Each structure stands twice: as structure tokens, then as C-alpha cells.
Amino acid sequence: MKRLDFFKEMGGSLFQTVKSVYEPFIQGDLEKIELVTDRSLGISWIPLMSDTEMLPVLELKFIAGRPVIVAMKDSNMQAWNGICPVCSYIITVSTLYSTVKCLNCQKEYNFKTNNGDLQLKSLPVRKRDQAYQIGVVKGDFHA
Template identity: 35%
Template sequence: MNRLDFLKEMKMGFLKTVSALYEPVMDEDLAKINQAADQLLGVQWTFLLKEWQGIGKIDQKFVKGQPVVVMYRDDNVYAYSGICPSCSKLIHISIQEEVCKCLYCEKQASFINEKVPDNLILTEYPLKKEKDGYYIAMNNEIQDGLYA
């Protein structure tokens, strides 16, 4: 092995050692930054479900007293507000037709069935997947109907 190859190996070994030492510290710092951002925004992560356990591809759950429409599509889970943005009434879901309907203002939304025209736009909640299941981000206080 010549001197140039030796120095390259030393450089690679040094970089691997430094990254291995700093990686756990960086992960802890990132977790602290995320937690601080959640506190500043007033977001609280609440447990939603372990794995998809719905009958069809759409289900309704109540989290912290708020209705949440949970949808399963393309191996992903999505969560939407279960309150109609037009009239602020509870949205009803039809598992068979895979649509959400507001019975008060007669608007509907379909996330899966392409044949149904959408005239109801629901607020989507952020989700994160952890080891023990899915968590939903909900504001501690609702301001102007906006969620983080």
C-alpha cells in the first residue's frame, strides 16, 4: 500500500468514526427541535390507531372529542376533519359507497371513488407513524379552523 492509499483509508476511517460518534447526538437534537416546534405551534400528537383496522377503506374515529375521518389508500393512512367546513355539522360516512356526506348542506366528498363528484373539501390532519401506531397532530386550541 502506498502513502496515498494509506491517507485515503485514514480519511475514510476518520469520517466514519466522527459520524458514528455524532449521529446519536444529532438524533437527540433533532427530536428536541421537533418537540420545541410542536410546543410553539400548539400541536399535540395524539394516538389514533395501531394499524388499519377499518371495515372498508374509510372509517370515522373521535380524537379528543373531535370527529376524524380516517382513510386507507395505496398503503397509506390519511386523516381528515369530520366536520363540514360549510355548515360546521358532523359529516357522515358511507362505507359501502366510500364517500363522506354532510346531511345538512347535502355536500359530499369521495377520496377513493372517482365516480362521485367532490364538492366538499375537508381539512387534512398531519399523521406520523411510530413503532406502536399512528399519531395525529391536533391543536391544543383551534384558531380560525387551521391546524398544524
Template identity: 35%
Template sequence: MKRIDFFREMRLGFLKTVRSVYEPFVEEDVERLGHLANRVLQMKWYFLFTEIIQTSKVEQVFIGGNPYFLTYDGWKMEAYSGICPFCSSLLFYSNLSATGKCFKCEETFHLDRTNGELLLEEYPIKKTENGYYLGIRE
């Protein structure tokens, strides 16, 4: 074995050893940082469901009395507010036109990003081993 090959193997072995030793600590630190970020941002996570069962492209859910639209694009999910940003009324969703409509101020909102600008507030969704969660700032 050449000297350069020996040092290359030593470097790879050393890096693998360091990684295996520090990996559990890094995972704990990442988890702690996630909890700290949730506290700082005042984010509370609400359980949605364990797995995606795609029955329709858009679904409306109510959490704490507030409406939210969940959109599915393949297996990617996004969440938007179900409240009109102009008059704070409830939005109604039409599957036929794939739009949300406010009957009070008569504004129309496309929940599909390809149809124009989306003005609704977007909410984060995270997937854990237990299921999907919707993040709402308090």
C-alpha cells in the same frame, strides 16, 4: 498500497469515527427540535392505535368529541376532518360510494384523492415505536 488509496481509507475511517461520535448528539437535537416545533405550532398528539388492522378503507374516530376520518391506502394512512367546511355539521360516510356527505348543506366530499379535489382539512399522523398518533392544533 498507493498513497491515494491510503488517503481515501483515512478519509473514510475519519468520517465513520466522526459520525459514530456525533450521531447520539444529533438524535437528541432532533428530538428536542420536534418538541420545540410541537410547542410553537401548538400541536398535541393523540394516540390512535398500536398497529394498523385494515378492516375497511375508511374509518371514523372521535377524539375530544370531534370526528375524524382515517383513510388507508395500502399501509399509508391519512386523516381528515369529519366536519363540513361549509356549514360545520357532521359528515356521514358511505362505504358504497366512498364519499362523505353533509345532510345539512347537501355537499358531497370524496375521501379518495383520485376522484377529484379534496376540500376537507387534513391532519398529520406520525408513527412511533408505541403506535400511531393524530396531530391536532389547539
């Protein structure tokens, strides 16, 4: 083996060793940073559903007593506040037409065509431990 090849192999091997030693520490630090960020932003993560649970295309769920509109597009879970931002009434969901509508102010949104005059507030969703969780910030929901 040539000297240059030997030093290349030693450098690569040393890098892999250092990486394997420090990787758990870095992973732990990333989890700590995520926890601190959630706390500083005031985000609480509430279980939404199991990842094996079947979900229609569009559904209204009550999470911790709050209405949440949940939609599954391909393998992407999305969630929105289920209270009308204009008049604070609970939004009605039509799974047949994939629409949501406020029966008080008559504003609506169609998820198939992605248009409408109802501006929904998106909520953060993450997948942890074989379950979807929804991020709720104090003050996001109002009565």
C-alpha cells in the same frame, strides 16, 4: 500499500468514526427540534390506532371527542376533520361508496374519484412506537 491509498483509507475511517460518535447527538437534536416545532405550532399528538389494527378503506372515528375521518390508501394513513367546514355539522361517512357527505348542506366528496364540493381539512398523521398518531391544533375543531 501506497501512501496515497493509506491517506484515503485514514480519511474514510476518520469520517466514519466521527459520524458514529456524533450520530446519537444529532438524532437527539432532531427530536428536540421536532418537539419545539410542535409546541410553537400548538400541535398535540393524540394516539389514533395501533399499526397492526385493521382499518377499512374509510372510517369515521371519534378521537378525544372529536370526529375524524380516517382513510388508508396502500400503506399511507390520512386523516381529515370530521366536521363540515361550511355548516359545522358532523360529516356522514359511507364506507360502501367511499364517500363523505354533510346531511345539512348536502355537500359531498368521493374518495374513489377524488372529486366533490366538500372541502375537507387535512390533519397531520405520524407513526410512532407501532402506533399512528394524529396532530391536533387548538382551534382546528369547532362545534
